[in-house]
Amino acid sequence: MVAATALAEIDAHPAAGAALDIEQVSHAFDIDGAELPVLSDVSLSVEPGEFVALLGPSGCGKSTLLRLVAGLDKPRSGTLREDEARITRPHPSRVVVFQDPTLFPWRTVWDNVALGLEAQGILKSQRHRVDAALDLVGLSSFRNAYPHQLSGGMAQRVALARALVNDPKILILDEPLGKLDSLTRITMQAELVSLWQRKGFTTLLVTHDAEEALVLANRVIVFSDRPARVKADIRVDRPYPRHRGDPYLADLRRQILGLLGLDATW
Amino acid sequence: MSTYSLSDGLASGAPRLSRAPLLASWVRESGVGILASVAWIAFGLSCLWWEDVGDWSRTHSLGIAAFVIAVVALFGTVAADYLGSAGRALRQRAPWLVVLGVFMTLWEVATAKFAWLPLPFFPPPQSIIEVYTDDLPKLLDSVFASVKLQLGGYLIGATVGFLTGVSIGWSRAVGYWVHPVLRFIGPLPATAWLPIAFFTFPSSWSASTFLIALATGFPVTVLTWSGVASVSNAYYDVARTLGAKPSFLVLKVAIPAALPHVFVGLFMGLGSSFAVLVVAEMIGVKAGLGWYLQWAQGWAAYANMYAALIVMSLLCSGAITLLFAIRDRLLVWQKGTVKW
Numbered sequence: 001m002v003a004a005t006a007l008a009e010i011d012a013h014p015a016a017g018a019a020l021d022i023e024q025v026s027h028a029f030d031i032d033g034a035e036l037p038v039l040s041d042v043s044l045s046v047e048p049g050e051f052v053a054l055l056g057p058s059g060c061g062k063s064t065l066l067r068l069v070a071g072l073d074k075p076r077s078g079t080l081r082e083d084e085a086r087i088t089r090p091h092p093s094r095v096v097v098f099q100d101p102t103l104f105p106w107r108t109v110w111d112n113v114a115l116g117l118e119a120q121g122i123l124k125s126q127r128h129r130v131d132a133a134l135d136l137v138g139l140s141s142f143r144n145a146y147p148h149q150l151s152g153g154m155a156q157r158v159a160l161a162r163a164l165v166n167d168p169k170i171l172i173l174d175e176p177l178g179k180l181d182s183l184t185r186i187t188m189q190a191e192l193v194s195l196w197q198r199k200g201f202t203t204l205l206v207t208h209d210a211e212e213a214l215v216l217a218n219r220v221i222v223f224s225d226r227p228a229r230v231k232a233d234i235r236v237d238r239p240y241p242r243h244r245g246d247p248y249l250a251d252l253r254r255q256i257l258g259l260l261g262l263d264a265t266w
Numbered sequence: 267m268s269t270y271s272l273s274d275g276l277a278s279g280a281p282r283l284s285r286a287p288l289l290a291s292w293v294r295e296s297g298v299g300i301l302a303s304v305a306w307i308a309f310g311l312s313c314l315w316w317e318d319v320g321d322w323s324r325t326h327s328l329g330i331a332a333f334v335i336a337v338v339a340l341f342g343t344v345a346a347d348y349l350g351s352a353g354r355a356l357r358q359r360a361p362w363l364v365v366l367g368v369f370m371t372l373w374e375v376a377t378a379k380f381a382w383l384p385l386p387f388f389p390p391p392q393s394i395i396e397v398y399t400d401d402l403p404k405l406l407d408s409v410f411a412s413v414k415l416q417l418g419g420y421l422i423g424a425t426v427g428f429l430t431g432v433s434i435g436w437s438r439a440v441g442y443w444v445h446p447v448l449r450f451i452g453p454l455p456a457t458a459w460l461p462i463a464f465f466t467f468p469s470s471w472s473a474s475t476f477l478i479a480l481a482t483g484f485p486v487t488v489l490t491w492s493g494v495a496s497v498s499n500a501y502y503d504v505a506r507t508l509g510a511k512p513s514f515l516v517l518k519v520a521i522p523a524a525l526p527h528v529f530v531g532l533f534m535g536l537g538s539s540f541a542v543l544v545v546a547e548m549i550g551v552k553a554g555l556g557w558y559l560q561w562a563q564g565w566a567a568y569a570n571m572y573a574a575l576i577v578m579s580l581l582c583s584g585a586i587t588l589l590f591a592i593r594d595r596l597l598v599w600q601k602g603t604v605k606w
């Protein structure tokens with residue numbers, strides 16, 4: 001599925017990962033005058049090129065944290081830094097892939113992938129990068145299709161290509177595989193790991209699936225219930241490709257589910 | 267039954283079996299065409315058979331034209347297989363040709379021949395044809411004047427409405443000032459301004475242009491605004507993380523996403539501006555199809571009124587068709603759009 005030439009093309013623009021520092025970040029929302037605390041004193045230091053998975057109960061504040069990292073919202077207190085520089089607004093070096101592909105329905109697949117380069121005003125000279133990104137996710141033959149003509153898995157792959165074409169230093173993934181069928185999901189997990197290994201970007205992945213976190217990540221952060229605090233920071237020292245049946249991973253999984261309060265049901 | 271007769275029966279039955287469905291399908295495909303041809307021959311005969319009760323000069327030509335249509339319908343449908351898409355199109359419309367032929371025959375008989383319908387008010391088809399042939403220059407002038415007025419007012423109204431709608435939808439400050447004005451003035455029918463407009467504007471033409479623009483502008487503004495306001499934040503988030511500046515968010519996110527709404531506004535604006543156009547022409551502007559209608563009424567020239575109405579309906583329908591074509595072009599990405 002991954003074309004060698006496409007990879008060479010993308011590798012011509014190497015983008016090493018950036019370090020990410022989250023320092024004592026707290027955040028809250030006002031809902032009908034009442035304050036809803038969502039993040040409570042979250043600190044997290046991510047090395048360049050690390051693959052970090054974020055796990056936590058639904059509604060605890062994971063997506064909120066990702067929005068802060070992306071620069072889409074500002075935290076109530078605390079700071080976030082990308083390579084020492086404070087994050088105050090969105091920047092294409094930090095690209096988000098959301099749970100819904102949110103492709104622009106009025107643009108063809110190619111034009112969707114070209115979005116970032118066009119917004120930055122560099123599309124004219126960089127059109128080959130769009131073709132390469134489409135090759136990378138195996139959708140070159142659908143370049144002229146409109147989003148409503150794609151399956152869910154294909155749309156999510158287009159969303160991934162749209163992010164990767166910008167050569168992000170930090171790739172932010174908010175449950176991007178959550179809605180896919182299990183087969184497509186496993187394929188895309190493998191693609192994700194191989195992409196990450198080749199390109200070296202730092203990855204933050206929110207997932208609700210402990211197994212997915214363990215198959216993909218160097219590090220798994222487990223959050224508490226809302227307001228989210230870091231409950232555990234687990235290293236996953238296992239070479240890739242990983243096997244789901246690995247007893248070491250099974251052990252970690254039991255441990256993580258225990259932290260999430262699911263000991264009896266795993 | 268012996269083996270011999272069975273095989274004999276099969277042998278002789280086979281061609282009969284295949285001929286019967288062939289004939290059936292031929293009748294099904296061409297029968298309606300033949301019927302249409304019969305209906306138009308009937309119309310032609312009804313023109314020529316009896317004497318007219320009035321004095322109309324085109325009765326004979328109309329009869330001949332009806333026969334020509336009958337011949338075209340006959341050969342067009344019977345030989346449709348050899349005529350490509352034109353033949354298919356004709357076959358598809360054959361049922362309508364039948365109904366039209368019958369209608370024309372009844373109309374002809376009920377007016378020109380026996381005057382079952384009271385005469386000056388229900389003119390026969392030939393008198394309407396007469397208008398098109400004898401009063402053509404005046405009619406064309408009117409068409410030209412109407413199209414010019416309508417086009418100018420509509421384009422101004424649509425442009426201003428679109429820009430206003432985008433501004434209100436995008437900027438809170440613009441919304442603060444424009445929204446109350448819009449609420450106060452917008453729902454007023456544009457025709458209510460007619461008396462004032464004709465006094466305050468330098469010419470009746472500029473007054474009418476303003477009113478048509480007003481009638482177009484209100485729905486376009488409101489729908490563009492609601493379209494821009496209803497664009498999902500998720501699209502803006504995606505664009506912003508990819509490095510989009512505010513101008514990109516307006517031009518490449520908000521406007522394309524709002525375009526389906528904008529077209530609804532453009533359709534509504536077209537409808538209400540037609541109404542204003544006709545009234546303005548009847549009351550103030552001394553040109554155009556509305557004025558032609560008014561003028562024909564003054565002379566009790568009923569055939570001219572029907573002739574002008576038919577032209578008007580073709581023009582309005584044509585304008586809507588054009589707008590639909592533009593929309594289908596721009597919104598190919600939408601699935602399941604209505605066909606006009």
Ligand SMILES: Nc1ncnc2c1ncn2[C@@H]1O[C@H](COP(=O)(O)OP(=O)(O)O)[C@@H](O)[C@H]1O
Pocket residue numbers: 029030031036038056057058059060061062063064065226
């Ligand atoms: N824009 C917002 N306004 C108000 N409340 C919000 C907003 N976004 C999220 N929340 C609330 O913050 C909490 C955390 O949401 P989120 O970060 O999406 O959780 P999750 O961990 O499932 O991704 C939820 O209770 C949600 O209702």
Ligand SMILES: [Mg+2]
Pocket residue numbers: 062063064174
């Ligand atoms: Mg979430």
